[in-house]
Amino acid sequence: MNTLFRLSLCFVIAVLPVHSSGTSLGADNDTAAIQAKLNAVRQQQMAAEKQITLKKATIDVANERVAQLQKQLKESQQRIAAAEKSLQSAVANKAAAEKQAATLAADLKRHQQADALVANAAAVQQKVVAAKAKHQTLQDQLAALKISQAEQQQLESKAVADLKAATEQLPKTKEELTKARAALDAAGREVDVAKLATEKRRQSVKALEAAIPAERSRRHKAQAALAQVNGSAKTLQESLAALQAAAKTAGSDPLEAGAELAKSLDAVHALQKRAAELVATTDAKLAGAQKQLDAAKAEYTAAEAKLREYQDKYAEHSRSHFRLQLKVADLQSADGLQNKRIADAKSQQEALAAQQAELEPQIASAAAAVKSLEEEFVNKQKLAETSLAELGRFVSFSEHIAPIFAKRCVACHNTRTASGRLNMDSFAAIAKGGESGAAFEAHDAESSLLWAMVDDGSMPKDADPLTMEEIAIIKQWINSGAPLDAGVVATADLFQVMPEIAQPLPPETYRVPIPVTATAFNADASILASSGYHEILLWKTDDGSLIRRITNVAERVYDLEFSADGSQLAVAAGTPGQLGEVKLFSTADGAHQKTLVRTKDVIFAVSYSPDGKSVAAAGADRVVYVVNVESGNQLVQIEDHADWVMDVNWSPTGKQLVTASRDKTSRVFDVASGQSVITFNGHADAVFSAAFLTDGNSIVSAGSDRQARVWKVADAKEARKIGGFGSDIFRVEVTPDNHLLTASADRNAREHDLANGKVIRTFAGHKDWVYTLSYNAAKNLIATGSYDGEIRVWNSKDGSVATSFIAIPKAGDAATVAAAEE
Known part of the structure; x- marks a missing residue:
């Protein structure tokens, strides 16, 4: 608006006249001109004002438009700002989406890789199934061959026996x-006589039968x-009666009138009597004839019966004679027949043996293939499980679930006490379920009874509920399919x-000594191992100084034994009621090499086989274990004792084991089969220790009845009883020269001659129970350990003490404190 005003003023000034410095031509003309000009200017002014008004209106419109445009611009700017903000948000969302997509792509790749691993494992598993089927088929074929071979052996044995029997039976x-x-x-002759008698009776019957009709005719x-005479008598009687009636009517004498007729009637009556007598005579004759006939028939029937009896007797003798003829013929031909059967059976056995020989390498190969594939499957499945676990798709039963169930559930749900008929001591038992049905529904924890009961706290019953973490991991395990780890046996105990x-770890130092329950020398007796608390202590034998503390051991150590070369130490240990174990440690550095046995209660004894390839162990679970040292595989498991097995030792041949048990028996077992060979029941109380004598044919055992008893393996008969002990005998050991070493609760160790039972030497000086004893023949040393923590090393030749010390480590590996002598 100001700009337009300034333009108007410039326009007015431009049209004003320019005054000359010269003289005016005339005033009027000037005035008029000026007036005209003024008028013209005014008109121009008015026009300009009009234009100004119009321009103002235009400007106002323009200003309004500008205001509108400015408003629109502001709104546009706001929209642009919002759009820019949305753009930034979209860009951020795009970046987040790209990041999420990248993450999801990476996750997808990991899942796909995991699925590929699962598929690889599944493919190998199919191969395992096929390999097992092939192996089983071969085994079935081998079993069938063995059955056939056994049958042929039986046929051969039977043929040999039959041949021998035939040879022996033929003369008889x-x-x-x-x-x-x-x-x-003789029977034939009896039949002939009976036939003649029968025929005679038949002819007699025939003759009598022929006489009967004549007698009947006469009768x-x-x-x-008689009937005719009777008729005549009747007629005469009637006539006499009529005549007498007529005479009486006529007035005549009836008797006189009928006298003649009466005479005739009397004659007829006499005739009638004779006729009756004749009838009686004929009846008697007929009855007599019939009686004779019946008697003859009875005799004939009896004769026929006798004949049949003799005929049956003859038939039986004939059959017996025929059977004996056949038997003699068979026995006479048995030589060739049975020899042929024997030859055929041997031929069949050879053929079957050849087939077995062909099958056995195939079976071995198939077994190796199965083992290889199973190992491959387990390895691949473990890779898959690791990958799935990282993705939250797998929960290890062994690592996460079994410990919870073992700790919180098995006490009430086990083989012996299955509350609700639900046994939870193995994966297979859990999967089987209880009286309420299946324990879990794989992939569906919400529908699983097991999870519901732990989730609502109803289980464990009468105990603290599971933690939220435990409940959550159980739910995750079920939702991931309730899997069992690769290589784990479904029926294995949860503990396993x-x-x-x-x-x-053991304490750095011991405040007080603890009982020495186990000792062992290495081969050259330079090292003596002893039991500690959660550890084994290795000592220098000559001065009792501490060499090494071996840890990672259960609470209590019950038995120790070095390998033959001294490089390895076998340890039997346990935490009562919780754990039992047999571990192998390196003597050089104390490193844990492997665990051979794990049980739910302590292991009391461990022993290397004579060849060092196997270890036998036994403990509170009443089981004897034999394990391969190199592979760690269990070779045999023996469950035959009714109570704790306190000791186990090998025979010199390594083919048998002897055990000592709290069930008051000592038993011998065959290692190969695990079968019981013989049981010694001669002890009156618990048996703590047993060992073979050097010949392997006798055993010495001892325990709470304070008697060391020597008995024979062959018949379990006691050969000798050694007494003189003041309390329980905890340990027996047999030396190479057949001497018996014992450790007793009467605070003494002893040496006896097993040949005569006489005591050779008593190792006295301990102040408490002597729990353990070890012997080294190379150096003639005996180590004893007692309840008060003292170890004494004795010279077995003279009974002198070589060294003694309290078996506890000191801070800074300081020397142990020597035991004070009384």
């Missing part, structure tokens, strides 16, 4: 045949005559599948 059978022939002939005629955990 021939004698029986001769007797049978004689009996048959009939007599009866007819749980990961082995490191044992607590």
Whole structure:
């Protein structure tokens, strides 16, 4: 607006006249001109004002438009700012989406890789199934061959036995045949006699039967005559009666009138009597004839029966004679027949043996293939499980679930006490479920009874509920399919599948000595191992100084034994009621090499086999274990004792084991089969220790009855009893020269001659129970350990003490304190 005003003023000034410095031509003209100009200027001014007004209006419109445009611009700017903000948000969302997509792509790749690993493992598993099927088929074929071979062996044995029996029976059978022939002939003669008698009776019956009709005819005629006479008598009687009636009517004498007729009637009556007598005579004759006939028939029937009896007897003798003839013929031909059967059976056995020989390498190859594939499957499945676990798709039963169940559930849900009929001492038992049905539904924890009961706190019953973490991991395990770790046996006890955990470290120093429950010398007796608390202590034998403390051991150590070369130490240990273990440690550095046995209660004894390839162990679970040292595989498991097995030792041949048990028995077992060989029941109380004598044919055992008993393996008969002990005998050991070393609760160790039972030497000086004893023949040293923590090393030749010390480590590995002598 100001700009337009300034332009208007410039326009007015431009049209004003320019005054000259010269003289005006005239005033009027000037005035008029000025007036005209003024008018013109005014008009121009008015026009300009009009234009100004119009321009103002235009400007106002323009200003309004500018205001509108400015508003629109502001709104546009706001929209642009919002759009820019949205753009920034979209860019951020795009970046986040790209990041999420990258993460998801990476996750997808990891899942795909995991799925590929699972698929690889599944493919190998299919190969395992096929390999097992092939192996089983071969085994079935081998079993069938062995059965056939056994059958052929039985056939051969039977043929040999039959041949021998036939050879032995032929003379006797021939004698029986001769007797049978004689009996048959005698029976034949009896039949012939019986036939003649029967025929005679038959002819008699026939004759009597022929006489009967004549007698009947005569009887009939007599009866007819009697009837006729009776008829005549009746007629005469009637006539006499009529005549007498007529005479009486006529007035005549009836008797006189009928006298003649009465005479005739009397004559007829006499005739009638004779006729009746004749009938009686014929009846009697007929009855007599019939009686004779019946008697003859009875005799004939009896004769026929007798004949049949003799015929049956003859038939039986004939059959017996025939059987004996056949038997003699068979026995006479048995030589060739049985020899042929023997030859055929041997031929079949050879053929079957050849087939077995062909199958056995195939089976071995198939077994190796199965083992290789199983190992491959386990390895690949473990890789898959590791990958799935990282993605939250797998929960280890062994590592996470079994420890929870073992700790919180098995006490009430086990083989012996299965509350609700639910046994939870193995994966297979859990999967089987209880009286309420399946324990879990794989991939569906919400529908699983097991998870529901731990989630609502109803289980464990009468105990603290599981933690939220425990409940959550159980739920995750079920939702991931309730899997079992690769290589884990479904039926294995939870304790066996749980990961082995490191044992607590022992105290740096012991406030008080602890009982020495186990000792062992290495081969050259330079090192003596002893039991500690959660550790084994290795000492220099000559001065009792500490060499090394071996840790990662259960609370209590019960037995120790070095390998033959001294490089390895086998340890039997345990935490009562919780854990039992046999571990192998390196003597050089104390490193834990492997665990051979793990049980739910302590292991009391461990022993190397004579060849050093196997270890036998036994403990509170009443089981004897034999394990391969190199592979760690269990070779045999023996469950035959009714109570704790306190000791186990090998026979000199390594083929048998002897055990000592709290069930008051000592038993011998065959190592190969695990079968019991014999049981010694001679002890009156718990047996703590047992060992073979050097010949392997006798055993010495001892325990709470304070008697060392020597008995024979063959018959379990006691050969000798050694007494003189003041309390329980904890340990026996047999020396190479057949001497018996014992450790007793009467505070003494002793040496006896097993040949005569006489005591050779008593090692006295301990102040408490002597729990353990070890012997080294190379250096003639005996180590004893007692309840008060003292170890004494004795010279076995003279009984002198070589060294003694309290078996506890000191701070800074200082020397141990020597035991004070009384």
